[in-house]
Amino acid sequence: xxxxxxxxxxxxKKEFPITDNHMHLDPRNGEGxxxxxxxxxxxGKNIFLVNKLTKDLGLSGVSVExxxxxxxxxxKLAELVSELGVRAFPVLGVHPAEFHFMVRQRSLEExxxxxxxxxxxxxxxxxxxxxxxxxEVGRPHYPVSNEIRExxxxxxxxxxxxxxxxDCAVQLHTESIDEAGFTAIAELADKAGLRxxxxxxxxxxxxxxxxxxxxxxxxxxxxRKNIVAALEQGTRFLMESDYIDDASRxxxxxxxxxxxxxxxxxxxxxxxxxxxxWRIHKEEVERTYGVFV
Numbered sequence: 001x002x003x004x005x006x007x008x009x010x011x012x013k014k015e016f017p018i019t020d021n022h023m024h025l026d027p028r029n030g031e032g033x034x035x036x037x038x039x040x041x042x043x044g045k046n047i048f049l050v051n052k053l054t055k056d057l058g059l060s061g062v063s064v065e066x067x068x069x070x071x072x073x074x075x076k077l078a079e080l081v082s083e084l085g086v087r088a089f090p091v092l093g094v095h096p097a098e099f100h101f102m103v104r105q106r107s108l109e110e111x112x113x114x115x116x117x118x119x120x121x122x123x124x125x126x127x128x129x130x131x132x133x134x135x136e137v138g139r140p141h142y143p144v145s146n147e148i149r150e151x152x153x154x155x156x157x158x159x160x161x162x163x164x165x166x167d168c169a170v171q172l173h174t175e176s177i178d179e180a181g182f183t184a185i186a187e188l189a190d191k192a193g194l195r196x197x198x199x200x201x202x203x204x205x206x207x208x209x210x211x212x213x214x215x216x217x218x219x220x221x222x223x224r225k226n227i228v229a230a231l232e233q234g235t236r237f238l239m240e241s242d243y244i245d246d247a248s249r250x251x252x253x254x255x256x257x258x259x260x261x262x263x264x265x266x267x268x269x270x271x272x273x274x275x276x277x278w279r280i281h282k283e284e285v286e287r288t289y290g291v292f293v
Contacts, residue, residue: 016274017293019046019281020259021219022091022136022171022202022240025077026056030245035256036081036088042260046285046293049078050091050136050171052245053098062102062111067094067118075130089132089291091171092122093159096140096152103148112151116158123162132289134163135171136202142175153188160192160199169198169289171219177201179210186214200288203242203253208233217288222258227266235276238284239263 020039025032039047051074054066071092078088094115102111125131137159139152156172163170172185182201189196196215204211204218206229211218219238220226230237239262242253255261263281266272272280285293 015045016043016263016277017045017282017285018043018260018263018277019048019238019285019293020044020222020241020243020256021048021200021238021285022050023047023243023256024050024052024245025081025243026052026245027077028058029056030247031256032077032245033080033084035243035245036084036086039256039260040084040086042257043264044086044256044260046087046281047081047089048091048133048171048240048289049074049081049088051093053095053101055101062105062114064114064117064121067114068121071122071125071131075125087293089289090125090130091133091135092125092131093135093137093171094118094122094155095136096138096155096173099152099155100140100144100148103151108147108151112155115155119155119159119162123166123168126166126168132291133169133171133200134159134166135169135200136173137170138173139175141173141203157188157192160189160194163198164192164194167290169200169217170194171200171202173202176205178205179207182207182210182214182216186216189216197288200238202240204237206230206233206237208235208237212236217284222254222262224262224265227262228271231266231271231276235279236284237280238288239280 059066074090078090081088189199200217202219208230219240222239239259241258243256244252
């Protein structure tokens with residue numbers, strides 16, 4: 001027991017740059033900044049802060065202006081987070097579930113046009129230094145019609161093209177995928193001319209070997225089971241909580257404490273070395289996003 005406590009103490013002493021690659025914050029419907037305080041108390045240092053949906057701001061209707069307000073709020077939230085000593089990197093985009101909602105309110109073509117303009121605005125924020133990636137974009141994780149899926153594919157390709165021109169990464173939201181799914185994503189990146197290393201599969205399965213071969217970056221939900229499975233194949237991955245920050249779904253997907261807590265636990269057990277932690281939480285983050293953490 002003493003040895004375990006010593007390793008945990010060392011973790012705090014070294015102040016590893018523990019990074020949550022995908023977190024949402026919602027001061028209206030969830031904990032907001034209080035969630036970040038939990039992250040900090042466990043040793044967290046960096047967050048990639050992904051915008052929620054326009055409806056979470058209480059906005060109705062479908063418009064580019066709603067996305068502009070959503071992005072502005074996410075950027076302001078990142079500034080508030082910085083006051084806690086945490087670096088927050090805004091990630092802006094059109095969630096595929098939001099696009100599905102938009103199609104129910106407008107025609108498919110109108111919804112697609114608005115989504116494209118919203119993605120262009122996200123890319124502008126990146127170019128202006130106010131955001132650091134486009135996302136989350138992609139396909140709904142639930143069944144949809146072929147025309148919705150095709151439209152989502154087209155928007156994903158457009159996001160890749162915008163990311164290519166803005167020289168930034170893209171965080172992808174998709175259905176559960178296998179090795180063939182990773183291959184299809186890599187091919188789409190090639191079609192857009194986006195470097196594969198810039199594509200981050202959010203909520204990725206622990207297919208570390210295949211994603212390494214294809215040069216797609218997997219981001220794994222921070223559960224012990226998930227990370228241990230990944231470590232059997234290597235350390236080329238990111239960790240995330242995908243914390244939704246919704247009072248009606250407390251703790252979903254996992255707690256904001258999870259990324260630092262699981263990292264500490266696996267370090268204490270000897271399953272993660274200091275070198276592993278620096279690689280996962282710093283080197284791979286910097287390589288993927290072109291930022292310094």
